[in-house]
Structures are given as C-alpha cells and as structure tokens.
C-alpha cells in the first residue's frame with residue numbers, strides 16, 4: 133500500500149491547529165504498519181526555519197495561473213523521529229511569507245487595525261499547492277494507491293487528479309493516475325475556502341464544472357465542496373462528527389452536499405501521542421505514575437497544582453480542571469452558572485486558556501468571587517497543561533461541538549475522569565458512569581446531552597458525589613480510562629482498513 137498524504141500543515145514544520153498533529157503522526161503510524169507513505173506540504177518560512185528542509189534538483193512548471201504556468205521547486209526532509217519522506221513545494225513568495233514577528237501567519241496577516249485577514253490570494257496559493265502536489269508521483273516515479281487530502285487547502289487535489297491527470301497527454305501518466313483513489317478528510321467544517329468564480333480561470337478548471345452539483349456553492353468556487361464531491365471516500369475525525377455535519381446545526385451549510393455522499397462518509401477518531409501525553413513517562417510531573425500506582429503518586433500532582441494556582445492544598449476537595457482555547461465552541465457560557473454550583477459544594481476549579489476577551493472577563497470575575505477556590509491562568513502554558521491533566525480529580529469539556537478532541541483522551545490516560553457533552557469525538561470516546569457501565573467495566577467519565585448549564589451542573593455534581601462517597605467506584609472509573617488505548621496505531625489501523633477498501637475501487 134502506497135499513500136501520499138497532502139496537508140497544508142505538519143507538526144514540526146508548520147502548525148496552526150490539530151490538522152498539523154494528524155498530518156505528522158498518522159504517516160508515522162501508517163509506516164509502522166508497513167505502509168509506504170510520503171507527505172507533501174507547502175514550503176512555508178516556518179519550514180525553512182527548522183533548518184531541516186533540503187533543496188533538491190526537482191523542479192517543474194505547474195499548469196495554473198496565466199501564461200505558461202508557475203515554476204515550483206521541491207524540497208525534502210523526513211518526519212521527525214522517522215524515515216517517512218516529506219516533500220515541500222516552493223514557489224517564490226507564494227508560500228514563503230509567514231513571519232509571526234510581523235503579524236504574518238500561514239493563511240492570515242494582521243491588518244493595520246490589528247484585525248486578522250486572509251491573504252487575498254489564498255485561492256491561488258492552494259490551487260497551486262494542490263496541482264503541484266500531483267507532479268510529485270511522476271517526478272519520483274512513485275505512484276500511490278491512495279492520495280489522502282486534508283481540509284479545504286487540498287480540496288482541488290481530487291479535482292485535478294480526475295480532470296488533468298486522468299486525461300494527461302502522456303498515456304502512461306493517465307494510466308497511473310486512473311489507478312489512484314482519493315480520501316478527503318474534514319478536520320473542521322467551519323473552514324471551507326470559498327473564492328470568487330474568477331478563480332476557475334486562474335486554477336485552469338473547466339467552466340463546465342462550475343455548477344451546483346460540482347464545484348459551485350452559493351455563487352463561489354468552494355474548495356471544501358470540491359474535495360467532498362470529487363473524492364472516492366470522505367472522512368472526518370470521529371464517527372459522531374461524521375453524522376453531525378450532515379445536519380444544519382453542525383454542517384455550516386454543507387449538510388446537503390454531505391447527505392448526498394453519506395454512503396462514502398465515515399469517521400475515525402484522532403490518536404494521542406503517548407510519547408508526550410502519558411503520566412508514566414511525563415517529565416513535567418512531580419511524580420510519574422500508571423494504573424498500578426496512581427493512588428500514591430497522582431496526589432503529588434494535585435498538591436503541586438494547588439500550589440501553582442495559589443489554592444489551599446486541601447486533599448479532600450475535588451479539583452475540576454479545564455484547558456481550552458477561550459472560544460464559544462468550548463462551552464464557557466454554560467460553564468459559568470454550572471461552576472457556581474460546583475464551587476458552592478466545595479470544589480476547586482482550575483482553568484488554563486487564551487482567547488476571547490468575553491471569556492477572559494468571565495473567568496476573572498469567577499476568580500475574584502471565589503479567590504480560594506478558583507485558579508486561572510490566561511495564556512498558553514504547555515507545562516501547566518500537563519500538571520492540570522495530572523493534578524485535577526476530574527476534567528471539564530462541555531463543548532458545543534468537538535470534531536475529535538484531545539484533552540478528554542489525555543484525561544482518560546491521566547486518571548482524571550472527563551465530564552463531557554455528548555458531541556463529536558467526546559460522544560465516541562467517553563462512556564457515562566451508570567450502575568450498568570460500572571458493572572461491565574466500561575464507565576470512563578460523565579456524559580451529558582443538552583447544551584445547558586443545568587445538564588453540565590448535573591453531570592458535574594454526579595461526578596463530585598461519586599468522588600466523595602464511593603471511592604471504590606471512582607477508582608474503577610479511573611482504572612477503566614487509564615487502561616484504554618487511544619494511540620495513533622489504533623487510528624492508523626482504521627485508516628489502513630479504509631485505504632484497503634478503496635484500492636482500485638474508484
């Protein structure tokens with residue numbers, strides 16, 4: 133099995149979100165399963181700055197844009213800690229422009245008023261990336277069975293494959309191309325890459341494709357829709373999110389297109405990197421622990437966390453932890469009223485996050501009202517994130533939506549039962565604690581349905597009651613979670629099964 137994974141960010145080279153973690157970890161896990169995997173991404177300035185990217189003598193003209201196309205060069209490296217090849221596409225200043233110190237990111241820059249704006253040529257940049265990536269198999273004479281495209285930045289790739297390469301004037305290229313199947317993965321449906329119709333010309337796509345059944349979406353060329361319509365299979369990052377995005381509440385307008393392709397749509401939960409997130413090897417904790425000795429060692433993290441957050445070091449108070457970007461998605465508006473209920477019952481609350489002013493203000497208000505019970509840190513702090521996972525008694529994740537989610541998986545491993553809303557990856561990875569699930573050994577956390585303060589409050593109070601009154605049952609919830617395996621090798625096996633069904637099947 134040969135797989136080419138295309139993504140606009142890969143951890144270790146360029147990152148703005150969870151996509152980069154998937155694009156870095158999945159190919160390494162697939163390689164360990166014996167897949168011949170290579171990766172392709174744009175050569176951003178942040179990639180060059182790693183000092184790990186080497187120029188090669190591979191170069192070509194890509195048939196997009198005016199005149200005789202755009203000249204690109206290929207650079208190369210390997211994914212950190214592996215032999216998996218990663219290729220970078222360089223094209224003048226098309227990709228090479230990110231400079232955080234001047235407010236320039238991968239996709240956006242800061243305007244003079246400080247607001248973030250998309251680069252006006254993002255459509256051209258990622259049309260070029262998608263088309264250029266398809267030159268790689270020919271140049272390497274390495275033909276993948278599957279191309280795995282990710283998010284809107286690669287949405288045109290399956291279109292170019294079927295339109296340009298299947299009809300290539302060189303019959304051997306056309307023959308190879310026709311054997312390639314494509315998987316398109318949606319990591320967050322809120323970002324779709326919609327551009328004016330004139331982008332069809334720049335991208336050199338035939339106008340006959342610009343219709344509501346193919347590339348057009350409400351008067352624009354929509355890259356995400358293009359990927360969905362032209363791929364053999366579509367996946368997203370949890371089975372529940374795959375169902376949710378077919379509904380208006382979650383679908384961001386794309387629900388109809390996805391319902392149409394529902395038989396090809398599936399969900400695979402992202403894995404955890406247990407080299408970084410495992411209390412048995414975590415150097416950021418005062419004492420390491422696993423499921424055999426957490427009873428004696430985990431309290432050291434709790435004590436250290438209480439000191440760090442300026443809270444009284446009381447072992448008999450449950451500490452509820454939360455780490456999240458301070459955005460509406462994460463459920464801060466239902467947290468505030470529910471938190472009052474937890475605090476009035478003696479809990480301590482610890483929150484780490486950076487983001488919107490509205491949520492910062494709410495958290496500051498809570499900390500002022502309950503100085504001995506609430507500890508907040510408004511900023512980004514990796515070390516504190518580890519300490520919160522280990523030192524809390526339970527973890528809060530009341531998200532409105534959560535495509536896959538990582539923190540609930542870390543919490544399971546750290547013996548910190550998660551309190552989650554039943555949505556997306558949270559619904560697929562946490563099992564509510566009931567008499568039945570305690571009995572059959574599947575209980576791992578506390579799950580609530582409605583997005584309301586009352587539902588969150590009830591789940592949290594259930595957790596606190598069990599923690600206080602039934603310590604043996606609490607221990608079995610912890611044990612069940614700590615023993616689970618949410619590693620990348622598990623997710624990679626699911627991807628490989630999907631690739632196997634796709635081979636030569638398009």
Ligand code: ADP
Nearest residue numbers: 150456457485486511512513514517537538539
């Ligand atoms: P999302 O990708 O929507 O932000 P996830 O739960 O999937 O949510 O992943 C978030 C990741 O970012 C986790 O590793 C979490 O610990 C980390 N994180 C978020 N905010 C902070 C912060 N302020 N400081 C440190 N780590 C953070």
